[in-house]
Amino acid sequence: MDFFKGIFEYTFINHALIASLFSSVICGILGSYIVSKRMVFISGGITHASFGGIGMAFYLGLPPFVGAAVFAVLSAFGIEWISKKGNVRNDSSIGILWSLGMAIGIIFIYITPGFTPNLMSYLFGSILTVSTGELVFMGILALVIALFFILFYHPILFVSFDENFAKAQKAPVRLINYSLMLLIALGIVINIRVAGIILVMSMLTLPQNTANLFSNNFKQIILYSILISFAGTMAGLAGSFWLGIPSGASIIFTLTLIFFMGKVLKILIERLKRKQKQFLPVK
Amino acid sequence: MNKQLVNIKNVTIGYQSKKVLDSVNMQVNKTDFIGVIGPNGGGKTTLIKSILGLIPIWEGSIDVNIRKSKIGYLPQFNPFDKAFPISVEEVILSGLSGKKHLFKRVNKTDKEHTEVLMKQAGIIHLRSKAIGQLSGGQIQRTLLCRALISKPELLILDEPSTFVDSQFEGELFEWLAELNKQIAIIMVSHDIGTISSHVKTIACVNGHLHYHKSNKITAEQLAHYECPIQIITHGEVPHQVLATHKH
CATH class of the missing domain: 3.40.50.300 (P-loop containing nucleotide triphosphate hydrolases)
Incomplete structure (x- = not known):
């Protein structure tokens, strides 16, 4: 009961609740796109490359969030550009940006004089320390992403399904791809505050794959992902509160648990269906 | 002439x-x-x-x-991802993704036209199935409808x-x-x-x-x-x- 009392008593839990709602909307929508388009490792690359921006911001005395955003957007566009224009393999270019970003981050944090505060919270996330300013940004981003997907649902679906065909039809393929890369980069950076660099990828893949177990419809996958994401984040937060473990890891663990429960449920449903078929009356 | x-x-x-x-x-x-x-x-x-x-x-x-959007195209290979969550009806409607349709939403006329094409190709019963659940021949019929939806x-x-x-x-x-x-x-x-x-x-x-x-x-x-x-x-x-x- 302490957790539920805490919801109303402490602002930090209040903030955490609102943050997880916004984060569920952002990750639910973007993750469905990322999973459907098999871009999980692209988003992993963007996430890790943004660590370079965090390190540089520490060194220059800027807000780490700004540095991360700049690096994330640049690497997102870089990956999109290289995969179309360059002669480098797509997965290789992701690997290069991934480790280069981390290396830049480590170098700058090393040469920054004195102690670097909150470094761990960027690596592993800390939803309980989200500030009001960050909450406002999260809310705006969640709204922009939701509107973008509602307004351009069909073009997004069509371009990501068959890019070559869309190009042959003179659909604005590049505009749509780059806009989505921009939203993904910003979405990842803001969610680093919630789950941390190392764990944010699972927020973009676990709820979506759970949803995909029960639906093959893009719209439904988005809606289910948001719900699963929110439920998982809530349960994970409660777990971290009760057990005294880090919130980011607790959330990811809960989301994984939900995925496996979904998988078992699906197997059971399929068995039941097969049995029902067996007992159908013979004509 | x-x-x-x-x-x-x-x-x-x-x-x-x-x-x-x-x-x-x-x-x-x-x-x-x-x-x-x-x-x-x-x-x-x-x-x-x-x-x-x-x-x-x-x-x-x-x-x-x-206009480029008035060319219907049925590609040779199916380079798309079979696991992609898109239905037969949505694939056919994607044949309308020419430039003018970015802000124009799919309307009733488009849906009716899709229905006519699906009936003609004999895939109307598959309309809400995901593309990955179809056989090769059914995919080909779907893609032919996609090529025809823009009235090329x-x-x-x-x-x-x-x-x-x-x-x-x-x-x-x-x-x-x-x-x-x-x-x-x-x-x-x-x-x-x-x-x-x-x-x-x-x-x-x-x-x-x-x-x-x-x-x-x-x-x-x-x-x-x-x-x-x-x-x-x-x-x-x-x-x-x-x-x-x-x-």
């Missing part, structure tokens, strides 16, 4: 440093039905992609006198009978003949036997392009252009010798 839709003038195309098509000339007019034949690697698909503006041309020019003035089919069962192949050619009263069709195929009884004219592509204002194929012709001759099913090959080409 027969309206000219596409005019290909002295076009040379290649990939990296390898030349695939060499000074090709071809015109596509309204109500044409051109069968494009030739060996694998001869440049059939390259020719089609250049008309669609998907690959850059080295020399020459291609004038397309209709030119229909380009790259190996349309791959995966299609023989029953639908018959229906397909009847459907194409009906469409051909209004629109031009370019059909790529290496199945010469099937193609020659349905098309009006034949273009043989093998680095160069040879155009015949008839749908008769002779064995001499095929040997001359190094075209594949393994699939001729007409029984007696009509002996019609055309004038030799100067390369």
Whole structure:
């Protein structure tokens, strides 16, 4: 009961609740796109490359969030550009940006004089320390992403399904791809505050794959992902509160648990269906 | 007057440093039905992609006198992801993703048109199925509907009978003949036997392009252009010798 009392008593839990709602909307929508388009490792690359921006911001005395955003957007566009224009393999270019970003981050944090505060919270996330300013940004981003997907649902679906065909039809393929890369980069950076660099990828893949177990419809996958994401984040937060473990890891663990429960449920449903078929009356 | 839709003038195309098509000339007019034949690697698909503006041309020019969104296209391979969460109906509607439709939402007329096409192709019962759950033939029918949804003035089919069962192949050619009263069709195929009884004219592509204002194929012709001759099913090959080409 302490957790539920805490919801109303402490602002930090209040903030955490609102943050997880916004984060569920952002990750639910973007993750469905990322999973459907098999871009999980692209988003992993963007996430890790943004660590370079965090390190540089520490060194220059800027807000780490700004540095991360700049690096994330640049690497997102870089990956999109290289995969179309360059002669480098797509997965290789992701690997290069991934480790280069981390290396830049480590170098700058090393040469920054004195102690670097909150470094761990960027690596592993800390939803309980989200500030009001960050909450406002999260809310705006969640709204922009939701509107973008509602307004351009069909073009997004069509371009990501068959890019070559869309190009042959003179659909604005590049505009749509780059806009989505921009939203993904910003979405990842803001969610680093919630789950941390190392764990944010699972927020973009676990709820979506759970949803995909029960639906093959893009719209439904988005809606289910948001719900699963929110439920998982809530349960994970409660777990971290009760057990005294880090919130980011607790959330990811809960989301994984939900995925496996979904998988078992699906197997059971399929068995039941097969049995029902067996007992159908013979004509 | 027969309206000219596409005019290909002295076009040379290649990939990296390898030349695939060499000074090709071809015109596509309204109500044409051109069968494009030739060996694998001869440049059939390259020719089609250049008309669609998907690959850059080295020399020459291609004038397309209709809007790009008025070209219906059925690609040869299915390069898309079979696990992608998209339904048959949505795939067909994606044939409308031309420029003007970015802010224009899918409306009732579009949906009704989709229904008509699905009925004609015999896939209406699959409308809300995910594309990955379909057989090869059903996917091909879906993609043909996608090529037709924009009410094209030119229909380009790259190996349309791959995966299609023989029953639908018959229906397909009847459907194409009906469409051909209004629109031009370019059909790529290496199945010469099937193609020659349905098309009006034949273009043989093998680095160069040879155009015949008839749908008769002779064995001499095929040997001359190094075209594949393994699939001729007409029984007696009509002996019609055309004038030799100067390369």
